[in-house]
Amino acid sequence: MKYLVPGTEPKDYKEVFQKVNEKLAADGVGVEVEKIYIPWDAWDQKLNLMLSTGEDFDLFHVMQDRTPFSSYYNRGALADITDAIKKYGQNLKKYIPEDIFDGAKINGKYYAAPSYWVEMASEGEFDIRRDILRENNLKEPATPAELISTWEIVMKNWKGSNKPYLSTRADFDPIFLHTSILHRTYDTFPFTVKDKFFYVNQSGEVKSWIETEEFKKDASFMRELYTKGITNPDILVMKQEQVDAQLDSGEWFVRLGTGGSLTGLKKYNPEATVNDIGVVWFNPEKEYLRPLTFKNGNAVPVNSKHPEEAVKFMDWMLASQENYDLVQYGIEGKHYTKDGEKGYKPIKDPNNNNNPGYRGSDSQNGNVNFMRFDLENSIPDNNKVLFEPNPKAVNSIAANFIFDPTNVRTEYTNILSEASASITPIYMGVLEYDKAFPAALEKMRKAGLDKVVAEYQKQFQEYQATLK
Incomplete structure (x- = not known):
């Protein structure tokens, strides 16, 4: 299945997703995932074109504060994933609160899977440099x-x-x-x-x-x-x-x-x-x-040939901390090391501007029940207000x-x-x-x-x- 996201492809994306696909196979999920990155400034135009021409892909990222999923629904661009969530979404239902999941319904049917990565009441604050x-x-x-x-x-x-x-x-x-x-x-x-x-x-x-x-x-x-x-x-x-x-x-x-x-x-x-x-x-x-019950999520386009596989992948991510860590933080020992129960230390890559060679996206796939924090570098005030x-x-x-x-x-x-x-x-x-x-x-x-x-x-x- 093809999964469209905004942003730049991380240096080690292919290596990490080879491991993701190996683990999906080992777990008997029957899904293979390819992530397709579209540059931020081209995202809306490219995605709209792909949706309107019925191009072949199976999952895409939704930003409620940019173009809400209802906007895609109103164009007839979204698949109804209610049955797939009932059949294959046990972990999605377990780790995303009901009132948040309800925000992804239209006329009682699910048309998106929310990412439960942020407290939406964080809207209304700003960051300031104390130094x-x-x-x-x-x-x-x-x-x-x-x-x-x-x-x-x-x-x-x-x-x-x-x-x-x-x-x-x-x-x-x-x-x-x-x-x-x-x-x-x-x-x-x-x-x-x-x-x-x-x-x-x-x-x-x-x-x-x-x-x-x-x-x-x-x-x-x-x-x-x-x-x-x-x-x-x-x-x-x-x-x-x-x-x-x-x-x-x-x-x-x-x-x-x-x-x-x-x-x-x-x-x-x-x-x-x-x-x-x-x-x-x-x-x-x-x-x-x-202002919204959820800020980000993922939706299946109406032309997808693999809607159930898309739901299975999202659900699999939340089946274990191990699965989540692999998609979000990469390969342990190469891209990060664990730092206690909820922490992680990114490993700098000199060939990547001293940034880790891989990092997933909290907003695209994050879930507060599984998220790790860079305890040395992340900002405690931000973590508190967001998570x-x-x-x-x-x-x-x-x-x-x-x-x-x-x-x-x-x-x-x-x-x-x-x-x-x-x-x-x-x-x-x-x-x-x-x-x-x-x-x-x-x-x-x-x-x-x-x-x-x-x-x-x-x-x-x-x-x-x-x-x-």
Whole structure:
């Protein structure tokens, strides 16, 4: 079976997956897996093309905060894997909580297998460099205004060769960008933004996100970052590889969401420790909201000739720690060594920029019941917020709602492409809201925004009625 994932093929991928396939055979699973890596910047285009032409593959990675599985379902691109999960998914059902698995259902049928790798209530925080705060005699910012003034001082005093800009791939979706850090400071919180376009609060009110006061406030914050030279000047054309390279270089100060490692920090500050990245929440006393029940998963395309094999492979991964370790960490003794029950030590490969020759992906296939941590290099604050359940967290009332755009398909496609052109530059702060927004909104309305929002509101009301 062929499994499509975004990213770059690890140096020793073939060697590791030969072992994976040997173990699958030895365990009598009857599945052979080939992973096909597609570069990040080509992922959406290539995957959409392969789905629309019915190309031959059997499993692909889904990022709910980028293109939710419901979007593929609505195009008729997904296989119903309910029976396969019943027959072959015992470990998937055992190690993925039911309320999370329910988020992968449409009309009572499973169309994806969630990766239970992260606590979704981690949405709304950012990482800050404590070593850089100390270097500049600064304290941790407690408000967006303090964050900007602190960042300005850091930029002015920066000793590295590359400025610690805000770097990210441009978008207008606060869940994708993690600009949701700002939302905790608004009186209207808790609310979330679903499917890029729809503001939903816990009372069940649905509005057009780009027309809200909250969108305007976000854009104003981003404009200040941009005009003060804090945002990377190339923000609208940045690729994921550039964003990753900045983190890896250690030349960064703030990361929306989580990121970073000790190896990267030490490139800038040889004295850095794993405690030099801290997690910050504005208004930590407020509720912690899960915008989605799961962030990543895997789905089977409707044209797959091996849907059951795809489910068998995912299930086999969770059948033992040994299977999981092989897929995620590679060959013991060559790519890593175990470090206690839950730890591992990556083995550096001088022929691979001193990175291990192989590493799987937590977001693609991770499960908190099996994950290991690099106890020397990983960041304790990040591990806590990402991988420990938050008992205070609540699900957004829209977390498991799935929008079906069939009735507004043309308009929905049109507003997606129009928003990328007209709304993203405003939300990223490159264009000034007051000057650019009226014309952009006019274009969005012409593309069919009002009709899509009305359809979303109607379906959401119907969905809520089914829960009563």
